[in-house]
Amino acid sequence: MHESDSQPTTPVKTAQTTFRIVEALKSLDGATVTELSSHLDLSKSSAHNYLRTLEHEGYVVKADNEYSVGLRFLDLGGYAxxxxxxxxxxxxxxxxxxxxxxxxxxxxxxxxxxxxxxxxxxxxxxxxxxxxxxxxxxxxxxxxxxxxxxxxxxxxxxxxxxxxxxxxxxxxxxxxxxxxxxxxxxxxxxxxxxxxxxxxxxxxxxxxxxxxxxxxxxxxxxxxxxxxxxxxxxxxxxxxxxxxxxxxxxxxxxxx
Known part of the structure; x- marks a missing residue:
């Protein structure tokens, strides 16, 4: 298998931020909006919007104001x-x-x-x-x-x-x-x-x-x-x- 060393010529910043959020939820083992915004230096409103979108799509779950990576990723990983x-x-x-x-x-x-x-x-x-x-x-x-x-x-x-x-x-x-x-x-x-x-x-x-x-x-x-x-x-x-x-x-x- 080979890595891709080249950077995209026109990176989609919203996609990059989405994956940064998912990785942060993993490394933090779940986080509140405040914790995530502080960790990634995002505004609370932006962090909240991303998290709600990911939650709606089934990739993030929320419990007691804390967001975590959802099991939908298990489906993708199992398929891969x-x-x-x-x-x-x-x-x-x-x-x-x-x-x-x-x-x-x-x-x-x-x-x-x-x-x-x-x-x-x-x-x-x-x-x-x-x-x-x-x-x-x-x-x-x-x-x-x-x-x-x-x-x-x-x-x-x-x-x-x-x-x-x-x-x-x-x-x-x-x-x-x-x-x-x-x-x-x-x-x-x-x-x-x-x-x-x-x-x-x-x-x-x-x-x-x-x-x-x-x-x-x-x-x-x-x-x-x-x-x-x-x-x-x-x-x-x-x-x-x-x-x-x-x-x-x-x-x-x-x-x-």
């Missing part, structure tokens, strides 16, 4: 995901992977220079996490994202870094471009990536690429608490299962 062939062919293998490891199985794809969780399957021993299907994450902060970066052309990687930077999520996150590029070369060499508390403290993750005609289509991972994700378990149990699942997904995506 259903159009991804990778999602359709990956789900059966992800379920088997979660069952065999007892941990979370995750599928990430790249869109607009960010990683998007296309699917997640929970094993019986999996710990609760802040991640959810559809969530966007910085690619450099996860084993999944680093795997995708490792298989993208260098100029594409450079453009993603220029656009999104390398901000830290924890004190273990790679924030130096040179270090990241060296890590990506290592990932290509061993065909897997690790994330040791680089996005979430206490969480360890191992990921492998999912290719389509030689190009990176996404990345598949297993994640779990550091206490259960010892290197010996990863090498002997999890990585073989991951690679088996990725191989089957690749074949099904190409030939089914």
């Amino acid at each position: 995901r259903s159009r991804q062939r990778l999602y359709t062919v990956a789900i059966p293998e992800m379920k088997r992977l979660a069952e065999s490891t007892g941990e979370y199985a995750n599928l990430l794809v790249e869109e607009n220079g960010l990683g998007v969780f296309l699917a997640r399957e929970r094993g019986e021993n999996a710990v609760s996490l802040d991640s959810y299907t559809g969530q966007s994450v910085r690619l450099h902060t996860t084993a999944l994202g680093k795997t995708i970066l490792a298989y993208l052309p260098r100029e594409r990687v450079d453009s993603i870094i220029e656009r999104h930077g390398l901000p830290a999520k924890t004190d273990r996150t790679i924030t130096d471009r040179t270090e990241l590029l060296e890590t990506l070369a290592e990932i290509r060499g061993r065909e897997c990536a690790y994330d040791s508390e680089e996005r979430i403290k206490g969480l360890h993750c191992v990921a492998v690429p999912v290719l389509s005609d030689g190009d990176i289509a996404g990345a598949l991972s297993v994640s779990g608490p550091v206490s259960r994700m010892e290197q010996s378990r990863i090498d002997e149990e999890i990585l073989p299962e991951l690679r088996r699942a990725a191989n089957i997904i690749e074949l099904n995506q190409t030939h089914s």
Whole structure:
């Protein structure tokens, strides 16, 4: 997937403001008109008009003077995901992977220079996490994202870094471009990536690429608490299962 770096020649400001409001409602986890107008530096009347319009169209809901993102977005997200062939062919293998490891199985794809969780399957021993299907994450902060970066052309990687930077999520996150590029070369060499508390403290993750005609289509991972994700378990149990699942997904995506 490719990001669009070009800006629209004639941007529609009302559309831009609408999406800024939706994103603000998400980041604020709901807001009153006053809170939203202050957050976005909009007049209260403008914020109110946008919110009432979004509410009328079913994209925003109101309760006790607080507006929140509505479930109509779930319909759009579900539709967008259903159009991804990778999602359709990956789900059966992800379920088997979660069952065999007892941990979370995750599928990430790249869109607009960010990683998007296309699917997640929970094993019986999996710990609760802040991640959810559809969530966007910085690619450099996860084993999944680093795997995708490792298989993208260098100029594409450079453009993603220029656009999104390398901000830290924890004190273990790679924030130096040179270090990241060296890590990506290592990932290509061993065909897997690790994330040791680089996005979430206490969480360890191992990921492998999912290719389509030689190009990176996404990345598949297993994640779990550091206490259960010892290197010996990863090498002997999890990585073989991951690679088996990725191989089957690749074949099904190409030939089914």
